[in-house]
Amino acid sequence: MIATAVVVALWVCLAVLLVVVWPRLSVHRGWRLVTLAVTVAASLVHQLAYGTVPDQAHIGFRYARNIAEGYGPVFNPGEPVEGYTDFAWIVLLALVRALTGWGVEPVAVTLGIVCALGCVLVAYTLTGRILRWSGRAPAFAVAAAVVTAATGALAAYGPSGLSTPLFVLLVLTLVYTLVTGHIVLAGVVAALAVMTRLDGVVVAVVTGCWLVVAALRRRVPRPSPAVYVAGAAVPLVPWVAWRLTYYGDSVPTAVVARLVRASDSLVGRFEAGWTYVTDFALTYQAFLLIAAVTIGVLSYRRRLPGATYVWLLLALALAEAGYVVAIGGGSLPAWERLAAVPVLLAVAAASGFALAGMPTAAATGTASATDTAIPAGTAGSRTSATASGSASGTSPSPSSETVSGGVTGVMPTGRGVAVVAVVLAGLSVTFGMTRALPAMQELRAVENQLDEIGEWLGERLTPGTVVSAVPAGALAAAAGPRLYVVDPSGTTDTHLARHPEDHAYVVRDRMPAVVVDAAGGYLPSRTCSIRTDYAGPYEVVPFRRAGGDTTGGRWVELYLHRPQADLLTDRLTADPRFTAEPC
Incomplete structure (x- = not known):
């Protein structure tokens, strides 16, 4: 009860702060830093309130300990069985233990909390980077960070010792590398996501398809899909070759066991997965409503600068849900399997609403510039100088901003978006404290x-x-x-x-x-x-x-x-x- 009271009190303070300082977030870097600091603190307290390490995490702990102590990636010494799907996470834990001698469990809990806090900051940075295309206010980026910090599915598994927070962080980082035009790095990050969780394969494939479409529409350079695949192949090819040599099985034993236990039939598995996703949708229906509005607005106002990345975020969220249906859901509470979905929707909604609020002339003027091919590594170079506040911390004019194409638009100063963000965050925290926490x-x-x-x-x-x-x-x-x-x-x-x-x-x-x-x-x-x-x-x-x-x-x-x-x-x-x- 004390933990719940502390979490609720801190989130009430953050909600009041966000609504009060909302008009200043776009023009004063100091207020943004203060709000972000409170958001990070709220995220930390939110995670610590859960503080649960499930049994599944301990399987990885045993593998990591055996690696660090020289037995190799095995559950029992001398018996090579791939009873995990989070190779990158296990190796990270083993490396820290080998270098420091610290216990695997406290290291895993600490790194998980750090990764969850990283998700909050990357959500802010990613949203700000997307909005640089249109020069929109960084206040929307702060709103995305606040909602991300309030997401119960992410907070519950920050200190869990599972690879969940690292995976969510990699997915957000993957989109960020695409926004900044670092296609090779995007491939490497996608490969790390595959090596961290099995649904990383879905994320990597959806991202690759998005790049193909973007290349055909000249939103990115034509060679981008091939460059992306080459970047992913650098870590994936030797890892897959090692797996086949060491374990001798193409499919991890953990995956086979999970699919067999999920259901006696394919239909039953899909029914279990559908029930799992439906329960999630009922709990996070406010997120889904905002996402639906975002889709409708972006469909109505086409060719908005940066909107293609919003579509990617939405596609990734949908793909994650489809994957969970296919595997028959999950066994852990708080919808661990779908932890990335609310975060992706939060960033997509914040970015989409900001882009849709652009003056028509500004949108048209910018679109003509951003529809052309963008050399890798220079994606952000065509934004205006005054639109860089979300990343560099400079403060644009309090009343207006210049967007690409030389058209001036009024900055959003109303508190409506802040209220929506507060409502989403409040609902997420409330459901987490009343349903997930027990x-x-x-x-x-x-x-x-x-x-x-x-x-x-x-x-x-x-x-x-x-x-x-x-x-x-x-x-x-x-x-x-x-x-x-x-x-x-x-x-x-x-x-x-x-x-x-x-x-x-x-x-x-x-x-x-x-x-x-x-x-x-x-x-x-x-x-x-x-x-x-x-x-x-x-x-x-x-x-x-x-x-x-x-x-x-x-x-x-x-x-x-x-x-x-x-x-x-x-x-x-x-x-x-x-x-x-x-x-």
Whole structure:
């Protein structure tokens, strides 16, 4: 409750500040810096209110730790299985750990927060850069930053340890490189997005198609698509070649497992994905309404300078939603899979509204200049000197600005846009605090319990002990590389990826000494039940965690291999926190 109150209070202060100083944001750099500073502070507090590291992140942590400690990109030493889709993020975490010796989890949380804050600043810079084509006020760029900072899906996964904030940052950076005319760099950034999350492939392809259309319409130089592909090939070709050589599979095991678990049929998967996206749309319907208005305005007023980049932002948002429908949605709360969509819509709406508000003469005059081919690296050179305030900090005239083509237009000073931005931000924060935050807090409590169970097993079992664990991420990361962890969900096992929950295979081929199913954390009471596949070679032993409540405490039930059951029980009960109470 305290965290929620602090977040709401800070956002109310930011809302009041934005509305009050809105007429000054376009002409006074100082007010822009102050508002941006408060926005960044609000974004930081917003993220810290969530502060949850889900189980999926711990899988990457274990890979990163193994890389840093010399075992290679493996979940279990000696077993090369590609149980991840965020190679660039894992390598970044491993590099920091190898250089500093810091723990992977705190490094991941810190970098995630920094990337989310970077999204706020890049949203501001990108919007300002787009609006330089028309000389519109940088106040719209501040509005885009404020709405980005308020986006609950981004804030919830800033400190999550997942690659989500880095991916959103790369998508925004990709559009920025195109706006500035750095096509080769755009290809490299697109490749990094592919190496960070699987939907980076969709982002890269949509961007490439946009470049082809822009080249045919002479909005960019004709060789731009080829240059973009060449830039992307620099990191992608050696990475793909290494993957095929090291793992031997064209499709990551994590992807196979996710698709198999998503649904028993293609239709069912699409239905699950559609439900996921529909729930998102109902929560963020204000964003969708603003995006629809932006599309309508841009369709009515064609050939606006810079509008082509707004269309790209909208296309990327639509492509992300389509991708999520195709894969069957996601399992994490707060719509983690769609975290980039509200941010893209915020930048698109701020840019589109500013461009659409141009005087007709100004729009026509500028369009004639910007429709010509633009040499790479010089995209921003044709804007007027007075339109550079959004990037350089110079202050244009308070009453008017000069746009390309020599036509003067009145600067927007009304507070209507500020009010719209405040409403969007307020709705996003409100929905986040009332719907996403409780779900994330519940997830955090479970993850803390899984960490505790994993540490217990890692400390008490002998190195090399085979443990089958559900879920495997947090348990395996907490246990460390001393234990060999089998994941029945299939994320890190090629056979189980195609046949999830094949417990007969686990018993017959993996032969774990300990089997633990703690998907919901501790149990409120012991059940003494055991799966049929394990009933012969295993016996169930409940352990009570000390410090439980008066209803019987907190319990975790382990299946122990019968020939080793007594020895394993003695080792595990050596920890004073856990007491065995056989059935």
